[in-house]
Amino acid sequence: MKEYNEWKHVFKLDPAKEITDENLQTLCESGTDAVIVGGTDGVTEDNTLDLLMRVRRFSVACVLEVSNLHAIIPGFDYYLIPSVLNTTQTTWMNGLHHRALKEFGHMMNFEEVLTEGYCVLNQDAKVAKVTSSMTQLDREDIIAYARMADKLFRLPIFYLEYSGMYGDPTIVEDVRDVLEDARLFYGGGIDSVDKAEEMAQYADTIVVGNIIYSDFKAAIKTVSMGRK
Ligand SMILES: CC(C)=CCC/C(C)=C/CC/C(C)=C/CC/C(C)=C/CC/C(C)=C/CC/C(C)=C/CC/C(C)=C/COP(=O)(O)OP(=O)(O)O
Numbered sequence: 001m002k003e004y005n006e007w008k009h010v011f012k013l014d015p016a017k018e019i020t021d022e023n024l025q026t027l028c029e030s031g032t033d034a035v036i037v038g039g040t041d042g043v044t045e046d047n048t049l050d051l052l053m054r055v056r057r058f059s060v061a062c063v064l065e066v067s068n069l070h071a072i073i074p075g076f077d078y079y080l081i082p083s084v085l086n087t088t089q090t091t092w093m094n095g096l097h098h099r100a101l102k103e104f105g106h107m108m109n110f111e112e113v114l115t116e117g118y119c120v121l122n123q124d125a126k127v128a129k130v131t132s133s134m135t136q137l138d139r140e141d142i143i144a145y146a147r148m149a150d151k152l153f154r155l156p157i158f159y160l161e162y163s164g165m166y167g168d169p170t171i172v173e174d175v176r177d178v179l180e181d182a183r184l185f186y187g188g189g190i191d192s193v194d195k196a197e198e199m200a201q202y203a204d205t206i207v208v209g210n211i212i213y214s215d216f217k218a219a220i221k222t223v224s225m226g227r228k
């Protein structure tokens, strides 16, 4: 299993969406560095546990990105805990986190927990709407959020989230240039090897999500970035 600071390419599986056993096997054995289980809505204890058990048949790292309090299940290799830095509602910054720590704090293994500072940039994404994120940001605003994650809060991960659309590579490059310790995750609209390679020049880790469900073959091809 690869540790999180070795991940270059990861797939994000949405528990609310269907994937066949055959495609799941192909995906887990594709050479990707980790499989993240997570989505903005429709994530339940049942569909999360189902994916955990199915992914566990393979040796790839299996990671839960926690998005609601009702689907926190033991047995994953890592727990990614998002805080949305550009939300307008404290719920998504630290509110649910406080509730979760009241319930689970005493039994958590913090070695497995990784906090992510999200900067949500696609105004049409579900995550932007749910979290009422301020997406109309200029380059300097985004860089300030990157420094907030890296230097003020010392979060291990800064996540540039364009979910559903391909972002601006020059922004990813500029953010890469200011981060010193935080790992840079980029996610959004990667549907080809070329896009995977372009963003992987700057991001430590690229995240491939929706294309798994709309064009599975294209999704699997993204793993071959850097190996064409
Ligand atoms: C013993 C035991 C159970 C151990 C585990 C202990 C543990 C790790 C406890 C958790 C502690 C903790 C602090 C939890 C935080 C709780 C929480 C709910 C925090 C809020 C998270 C948050 C900000 C959610 C908002 C949405 C978000 C950022 C989701 C991330 C995933 C994402 C953006 C997916 C992309 O969306 P998608 O669904 O794909 O959208 P489309 O359908 O449009 O594509």
Ligand SMILES: O=P(O)(O)OC[C@@H](O)CO
Pocket (backbone or CB within 6 Å): 012, 161, 162, 163, 164, 165, 186, 187, 188, 189, 190, 207, 208, 209, 210, 211
């Ligand atoms: O679904 P896509 O657009 O690939 O984005 C991946 C991931 O960043 C979503 O949280």
Ligand SMILES: [Mg+2]
Pocket (backbone or CB within 6 Å): 014, 039, 209, 210
């Ligand atoms: Mg998705």
